[in-house]
């Protein structure tokens with residue numbers, strides 16, 4: 392009874408956190424300070440139990456949100472978890488696997504796999520080339536993605552257009568198609584989680600981001616259609632839409648120019664990749680009949696891509 396009430400209160404807090412409307416504080420103090428440490432232990436163990444034994448694929452795990460998500464899953468279910476961390480930079484993935492082992496021990500088995508999601512052949516070979524003990528995937532976090540430049544039509548580099556669509560859209564769709572047959576073999580029409588990382592950019596397009604915003608709008612459409620197509624199954628299709636998060640995202644956008652990237656986050660407090668990782672793991676850790684279908688997550692100074700408060704200097 393206590394757990395049920397606490398659980399519903401935690402959902403209320405998440406809804407408030409995800410609301411696109413101005414914040415109305417249902418809980419002026421943090422939930423954990425209201426409910427105390429026994430609540431924290433109950434929640435942690437319920438989530439850990441639901442996640443224990445799962446095999447999780449995370450794309451774009453060499454940096455930012457993907458990297459934090461791998462660590463957050465490991466911390467939440469440290470006793471028994473298999474993580475397949477993928478990206479193009481294998482060294483960074485190997486370093487991540489080492490860090491996870493040092494932090495949580497042997498209960499989490501982390502497999503680094505070099506995978507360029509924009510390469511259809513690599514995606515096709517991904518599942519068949521996994522060691523047998525990692526093939527029974529339960530959760531796919533489609534996180535790999537990027538933005539290139541701020542050019543406006545008619546001056547957008549065709550190369551940039553191709554890489555953004557091939558990574559953010561075709562890569563995400565191809566990997567989903569590679570993993571879905573594993574989910575669909577399970578009982579009740581299938582079970583498993585597809586967690587797609589969209590963006591506020593997919594909801595509110597802005598000048599200088601026409602291609603990136605189009606790719607994230609495509610992610611939204613694909614995600615919503617897929618949820619409807621899988622309605623008779625236990626497969627959960629989840630979209631997480633962050634606002635501004637400080638990662639390597641802007642460094643990539645400005646082709647490696649760190650001073651331009653730093654200017655994006657100057658005089659304000661962006662979200663951290665850990666903030667988004669917590670929401671991803673929370674969504675995956677719900678009871679099977681609960682689908683956190685859609686979330687929009689802003690830092691408190693942001694209300695749309697262009698509506699950002701910067702402290703006067």
Ligand code: NDP
Nearest residue numbers: 451453454455456478479480507508535536636638639640
């Ligand atoms: P980062 O640049 O820090 O991370 C991007 C990750 O994607 C890296 O691990 C990179 O790895 C990987 N990646 C890029 N291209 C490919 C590819 N072709 N194949 C495989 N992996 C690839 O940025 P974020 O963590 O911020 O980005 C993660 C996701 O979050 C993206 O989908 C982004 O669009 C989305 N997002 C980000 C926001 C932000 O403000 N930062 C806001 C809203 C959404 P590698 O280079 O090693 O391949």
Ligand code: 8X3
Nearest residue numbers: 590591592634635696
């Ligand atoms: C990243 C958010 O607004 O920089 O997806 O495009 S934005």
